[in-house]
Amino acid sequence: MTVACPPRADWPMLVAQNGGPMTAVPQDIRKGRKFDQVLAGARDIFLRDGFDGASVDDIARAAGVSKATLYSYFPDKRLLFLEVAKAECRRQADEAEALIDDSAPVAQVLALAAERILAFAQSEFGQRMFRMCVAEAERFPTLGHEFYHSGPVMIRDRIARYLAKTVERGDLRIDDINLAADQFTQLCKADLHDRLIFGVADCCAPRDVARVIDGAVTMFLARYGAR
Amino acid sequence: MTVACPPRADWPMLVAQNGGPMTAVPQDIRKGRKFDQVLAGARDIFLRDGFDGASVDDIARAAGVSKATLYSYFPDKRLLFLEVAKAECRRQADEAEALIDDSAPVAQVLALAAERILAFAQSEFGQRMFRMCVAEAERFPTLGHEFYHSGPVMIRDRIARYLAKTVERGDLRIDDINLAADQFTQLCKADLHDRLIFGVADCCAPRDVARVIDGAVTMFLARYGAR
DNA sequence: GACGAACTGAACTATTCGGTTTACTTAAAT
DNA sequence: ATTTAAGTAAACCGAATAGTTCAGTTCGTC
Numbered sequence: 001m002t003v004a005c006p007p008r009a010d011w012p013m014l015v016a017q018n019g020g021p022m023t024a025v026p027q028d029i030r031k032g033r034k035f036d037q038v039l040a041g042a043r044d045i046f047l048r049d050g051f052d053g054a055s056v057d058d059i060a061r062a063a064g065v066s067k068a069t070l071y072s073y074f075p076d077k078r079l080l081f082l083e084v085a086k087a088e089c090r091r092q093a094d095e096a097e098a099l100i101d102d103s104a105p106v107a108q109v110l111a112l113a114a115e116r117i118l119a120f121a122q123s124e125f126g127q128r129m130f131r132m133c134v135a136e137a138e139r140f141p142t143l144g145h146e147f148y149h150s151g152p153v154m155i156r157d158r159i160a161r162y163l164a165k166t167v168e169r170g171d172l173r174i175d176d177i178n179l180a181a182d183q184f185t186q187l188c189k190a191d192l193h194d195r196l197i198f199g200v201a202d203c204c205a206p207r208d209v210a211r212v213i214d215g216a217v218t219m220f221l222a223r224y225g226a227r
Numbered sequence: 228m229t230v231a232c233p234p235r236a237d238w239p240m241l242v243a244q245n246g247g248p249m250t251a252v253p254q255d256i257r258k259g260r261k262f263d264q265v266l267a268g269a270r271d272i273f274l275r276d277g278f279d280g281a282s283v284d285d286i287a288r289a290a291g292v293s294k295a296t297l298y299s300y301f302p303d304k305r306l307l308f309l310e311v312a313k314a315e316c317r318r319q320a321d322e323a324e325a326l327i328d329d330s331a332p333v334a335q336v337l338a339l340a341a342e343r344i345l346a347f348a349q350s351e352f353g354q355r356m357f358r359m360c361v362a363e364a365e366r367f368p369t370l371g372h373e374f375y376h377s378g379p380v381m382i383r384d385r386i387a388r389y390l391a392k393t394v395e396r397g398d399l400r401i402d403d404i405n406l407a408a409d410q411f412t413q414l415c416k417a418d419l420h421d422r423l424i425f426g427v428a429d430c431c432a433p434r435d436v437a438r439v440i441d442g443a444v445t446m447f448l449a450r451y452g453a454r
Numbered sequence: 455g456a457c458g459a460a461c462t463g464a465a466c467t468a469t470t471c472g473g474t475t476t477a478c479t480t481a482a483a484t
Numbered sequence: 485a486t487t488t489a490a491g492t493a494a495a496c497c498g499a500a501t502a503g504t505t506c507a508g509t510t511c512g513t514c
Contacts, residue, residue: 032490033481050362052279056472066492067473077472135277135362137426144425152421179442182417190409194379198371199364215406222450259460260511283502293462294503304502 031073038063038070042084047128051081051136078140085136085143088129093150100162106171107217113159114188114213121193122203130197156181172224180224187216258300265290265297269311274355278308278363305367312363312370315356320377327389333398333452334444340386341415341440348420349430357424383408399451407451414443 041063045054056077060067074080098116100109120126129147137144159181166172174180190212195201268290272281283304287294301307325343327336347353356374364371386408393399401407417439422428 034491055470066494068475068493069491071473072490131361131365134358134424137424138358141426145427148421148425148427152418156418176438176442179417179438183414183442183446186413186417187410190406190413191379191383194375197361197364198375199368200372200375211403211406215403215410219410219446219450223446261461282500284500293464295463295505296461298503299460 032069034063034065034069035073037065038073038080039084039087041065042080043088046081046084047088047125047132050132051077051139081136082140082143085132085140086146089146089150092129093154096151096154096158100158102162102165106166107221109162110184110217110220111213113162113184114216115209117155117185117188118192118204118209118213121189121196127196152185155185159184171226173226174224180220184216184220187219188212190215259296261290261292261296262300264292265300265307266311266314268292269307270315273308273311274315274352274359277359278304278366308363309367309370312359312367313373316373316377319356320381323378323381323385327385329389329392333393334448336389337411337444337447338440340389340411341443342436344382344412344415345419345431345436345440348416348423354423379412382412386411398453400453401451407447411443411447414446415439417442 038059041061042054042059045059045062048054049058056067056070059080060070063070070080074083100113102109104112121130133143133147137147156178160177163172163174163177163180167174167177192204192208192212196204265286268288269281269286272286272289275281276285283294283297286307287297290297297307301310327340329336331339348357360370360374364374383405387404390399390401390404390407394401394404419431419435419439423431
């Protein structure tokens with residue numbers, strides 16, 4: 001099974017050194033021309049086989065690069081893995097920035113958001129990323145944090161920001177906005193996520209998806225609707 | 228870190244051969260006296276280190292058994308792992324059978340159920356089991372199914388059965404009872420589960436737990452309460 | 455107490471894998 | 485054209501691991 005994956009987004013200017021201001025020097029860190037190849041190859045293999053399952057030889061082969069070159073960029077497998085995972089988390093965060101049309105009716109906006117969440121959860125990439133992060137969160141604590149903040153937290157914050165607007169507008173009445181946002185994202189996953197993650201189903205019937213989304217929106221409005 | 232674990236429950240009569248009636252022959256399969264030791268040792272090590280991380284030597288040592296004995300019971304590591312995981316799923320399922328007091332007010336019953344769900348999710352054992360099953364669901368498809376059915380499905384069914392009673396009684400109005408049950412269990416986990424699974428927190432502040440449970444019950448009743 | 459099955463411990467095989475080294479080639483910049 | 489940094493292919497190393505084997509020990513049972 002090949003890893004479905006959107007075309008690689010470049011994030012060259014996102015890299016700030018040591019939390020300081022962006023360095024004007026363009027690419028100083030990447031000591032060679034095949035840096036991206038290595039990262040891309042590693043991404044494919046790690047996502048396919050996990051950390052333990054992936055062999056460095058496989059990665060080098062997939063990257064079209066010699067093992068020596070790979071090790072000239074990264075001191076060891078761990079670091080390579082962390083770098084790949086971090087890059088993927090960043091990409092994931094960037095992609096979550098799809099716009100929301102504030103002016104549409106609340107129910108419609110929520111349904112759309114739910115669709116997006118479920119689309120990601122159903123995607124090959126989403127599932128593999130989730131699996132990998134859960135499996136390695138203990139060995140790589142920073143990976144767990146990274147994924148949590150660039151995934152669940154990112155989405156919750158976006159929804160919370162939207163909800164805040166609707167409350168201001170008087171469309172909804174919510175006291176604990178963060179909790180409400182979390183509740184909504186949870187409702188979207190009802191059962192579907194478990195079935196995917198545990199391999200009981202590899203994709204969801206549109207009928208089931210619609211049922212869950214409908215249920216989520218209805219429940220959310222029943223609780224927080226200004227009526 | 229040692230694996231917190233309730234005392235081993237025996238499940239001798241639960242084993243039905245090939246779906247047929249229970250065989251009267253007591254223990255024919257276990258060819259020796261140290262069978263349980265092996266299973267227990269394997270359980271500890273697999274739960275601590277995962278499938279790849281666990282070495283057979285470690286397991287044998289933990290079980291207080293020679294490697295030869297171990298291999299006299301199980302043809303290979305895979306099968307041993309599957310047997311351990313199946314046994315744990317069964318144990319998990321049995322333990323979920325705690326009784327619910329039907330006569331108590333709905334809000335109270337739901338809150339109690341939520342507490343139980345969260346207690347399991349927060350437990351060392353619950354987290355390790357979840358992690359292990361997610362990580363290995365692809366390599367061991369049957370493990371994924373087993374866990375799904377003895378965990379999430381089991382709980383959903385129990386809640387659904389209770390909800391059906393409350394509907395009959397006129398306390399709640401629910402059309403899709405299975406969906407409602409799934410929604411409730413999802414609501415219980417809001418954010419807490421993610422934080423645990425990704426290692427952002429190793430346990431939850433009681434204050435946060437109360438907030439989530441309250442939120443879940445309130446939302447559920449807002450949607451399905453007969454009022 | 456003797457017999458047979460279960461068990462031991464340790465050595466052994468064969469393989470895999472992370473990481474290094476070496477001798478050589480390519481590409482690009484001055 | 486020369487020099488230098490980057491890359492290659494392959495052999496190599498040490499450690500770890502799954503699984504096997506076997507001569508000898510323990511234990512329950514008759």
